[in-house]
Amino acid sequence: MDFVALKNKYEKIKSESRKLDMSRGKPAPSQLDTVNELLFAISSGDECILPSGVDCRNYGGIDGIPQMKSLFAQILGMEEKEIIVGGNSSLTMMYDTVARAMFFGACEGSKPWSKCEKISFLCPVPGYDRHFAISEAFGMNMINVPYKEDGPDMDFIEKAVAEDESIKGIWCVPKYSNPTGITYSDEVVRRFAALKPKAKDFRVFWDNAYVVHDLFDGGDSLLNVFDEAKKQGNEDMFYIFASTSKISFAGSGIAVFASSKKNVDHALSYMKYQTIGPDKMNQLRHAKLFPNIDSIMVQMEKHAELIRPKFLAVLEAFEKELSDVEGVWWSKPKGGYFISLNLPKGKAKLVVSLAKEAGLALTPAGASFPYGKDPDDTNIRISPTYPTLDELKQALELLCTVVKLVCHKDFE
C-alpha cells in the first residue's frame, strides 16, 4: 500500500472513534466465567473445618492451609515445607519480600539492604514493569540485562554478580517471560542455579507466573531451578513466586512464596508482625475446586481454548501485514499472556501514540524497561487476552496500519 493510501486508512479508522484496549495482561470475562464454580465451592459452615480441626473462618495459620501447600508443591515441584501460601497477590509477596530484606536483611545475621550504601538489581529487558517499579520505589540501582534467544545473557549475569557486591537481586520470569514469551533453556536454568555471587545475600526473584500457562501443543518445559540449586547447595539463593491469578479469578486468586526451609522460616519470623494469617476461606475454595495438579491442567486448557484464537489472530495479522516491513519482528510464544512486537529504532513511542489517537490503548512504550525507558525505543508489549476476538481484530487492523505508516520511507 502506498503512503497516501496508508495515511487515508489511518485517518478513516481514526474517524470511527474506536475504543479498544490492549494495554494490560488481564483475562477476558469469558475466561473468568470458566471458574465461576469457585462461588459455590464451600456449601456449609461444617466444610470450613479442616481435618486437622482448623476452622478456616477463624484467625490463624500464617503459612496457609495444607491443601493449598500441597497443590503449589505439585505445581512448582517443591516440598510443602518450602511453601508459604498467601493472599490474592504474588506482587504483594514480592514487594513484601523485598521490603523485609530492606529492613531486616535477607537472612539471619545479614545486613539490611537499606543499610548498604548502594543496592543494585539486575533487570533482564524487556521485562515486567511492576517488578522494576518495586526496585524503583526502594531506590535501587537497576541494571539492564540483554535477552538472548533462550533467556537473559548469562555471561553478563555471571560476571556482574561475581564482581559487584552491590548486586543483591535479579528479576526473572523464567517461563513465557513477560513480555518476550521466552522460556529459559535448561542451560540457562543450570547457570542460574550455579551462580556464585559476591554478595552472600544475593537473591533470584524467580516469578514463575506462567508456570502452567501453555497455549499450544508442545508447550515449553522449564527445568526445575530449585532442584538444580539444591545440587549446588544454592537453594537459599532462590525466592520463587507464582499464583492462581491467571488460573482462577485474577483479582481473587491465591499467591505463593516458595524457597528453602531456612528462608521460609526467616520470612515467617517477620511476617508474624504483619498478619495473623491469610484469607484461609479463599484458599479453601481453591483447594476444593483444584484438589490436585490434574484439575489445574484441565482448567488451563479451558483458558487456552479462549486465548489461543486471540494469539493466532495477532500472529496471523502480523505475518500478513508486517512480514515485509523492514526491521519489524515479533515473538511467537507457546504460552503466557504476551506477544512482544519489535520495531525499527525510535518508532515504538510514536506507534503507541498514533494508536492511542485513533482509539487503541497499548501498554506505554518503554513500560517494560527500568525507569520506563526503552533505550532503543523499539519494543511494544501486545496483550491480546482482554478484548473479544472482534475487538482484537479491529485493534490489529489499526495497529498494523500505524506500524506500516510510521515505518514507511515517506513518513517524516
Place this chain on the structure above:
Amino acid sequence: MDFVALKNKYEKIKSESRKLDMSRGKPAPSQLDTVNELLFAISSGDECILPSGVDCRNYGGIDGIPQMKSLFAQILGMEEKEIIVGGNSSLTMMYDTVARAMFFGACEGSKPWSKCEKISFLCPVPGYDRHFAISEAFGMNMINVPYKEDGPDMDFIEKAVAEDESIKGIWCVPKYSNPTGITYSDEVVRRFAALKPKAKDFRVFWDNAYVVHDLFDGGDSLLNVFDEAKKQGNEDMFYIFASTSKISFAGSGIAVFASSKKNVDHALSYMKYQTIGPDKMNQLRHAKLFPNIDSIMVQMEKHAELIRPKFLAVLEAFEKELSDVEGVWWSKPKGGYFISLNLPKGKAKLVVSLAKEAGLALTPAGASFPYGKDPDDTNIRISPTYPTLDELKQALELLCTVVKLVCHKDFE
C-alpha cells in the same frame, strides 16, 4: 476458704487434666456460624459486575469497591474519599502504614522515619500486644503511657508530644480498649484532636477495632475523632483503622484504612507498588450481606447474644470469688472482647503459670505491655469469647482458685 482447702482444690483440678484456652480474642465457632450466609452471598458471575462496569473477579481497583467504602464511611462516620478498603487484616494495613512511613515518610516531603536517629511511639498500657510488636519489629523506642479511667493520661501525652520530636506516633484502641475495656471520653477525644506535636509527621494510629461491638444496653459512645480533628485542622494527624474481622469471619473479613484525602492519596501512591488491588470478591460478598450500617447492627446483636452470657459468667465469677481478695480488681466493659484482671503487684506471671500447669492457657502475663514486660506484673487479659460457656465456667473455677491461692497470706 482456708489455704489448705484452696491448695487441695487446685491440685484436684490439676489432676483432672482440663484443656482450656482463654489466650486469644478469637470468636467462637457459634459466632462464625451466624454469618455463614457469606458463603452464598454471590450466586452468579453476572453478580460480580458492579453498576460501574467493574468486574470484581478481575484485576484492579486498588482502593476497594464503592459499596464497601460506603459501608465503612457509615461505620466510621467519615467520607468515602477518606477510605481505602483493604484485604482481610487491619493489622496488615497498620504494619504497612508504619512500613511506608519508615521507608518513604509519612507525607510528601517528610523524612522517612528510618532516616531519623530515633523513633519513639507512645504506648498506652496495658494495650494490644500486636501493636507493640510492630513498633518493636521496626526498632522503635516505646514509651509506656498510663491509663486513667476515661482513657490514656492526656497530660502525659500532650507534654510528651510537645517536647519530644522523636515521638512519631501513638497506638490507640479508643473504644472498648484491648484489654482495659475503656472507651475514651469526649474530653480525651477532643484533647487528642487538638494535640500539638513537635514532630510535624506525628501520627495517631486510631485502631477502632470495636467500633460497633457493644454487648450490653447503654453501650459506650465514642466521639468522632476525625470531625474533631477537622475543627482543629489536624485531620492529617489521624490514621484510622477498623475491620469486619469480629463482625463476619475473623480470618476472612475486610479491613479499612481511613484518613484525610491527602493521606489517602499519599498511601495509594505507594500502595500501587505493592498490589494491583485487594480481593474485590470478598468485598462484594460483604457488601451484599451488609448493604448498610443497619444490617451491621443486626449482625452485631447476634454476636452480642452469644458473647454476653460469657462476659456475665466472668463478671459473676469474679464478683462471687474475688471481690473479697485484697488488691484484686477488674474491668466491667460494655463491649469489646476482653476483661482486664488486675492482681496485687508481682502476681500475674505466677497466676498464668499455675493456671497453665492445671490446664488453662491464658494470654501470657506482660503480653499487653511493650517488650512483653508488665512493670508491676499485675495485669492479666481475659478473653472469654472462644470457649463454650461450659468450658468457660471450668476455666473460671480454675482461674479464681489460682488467684485466691497466690493472693492468700499463707502463700509463699
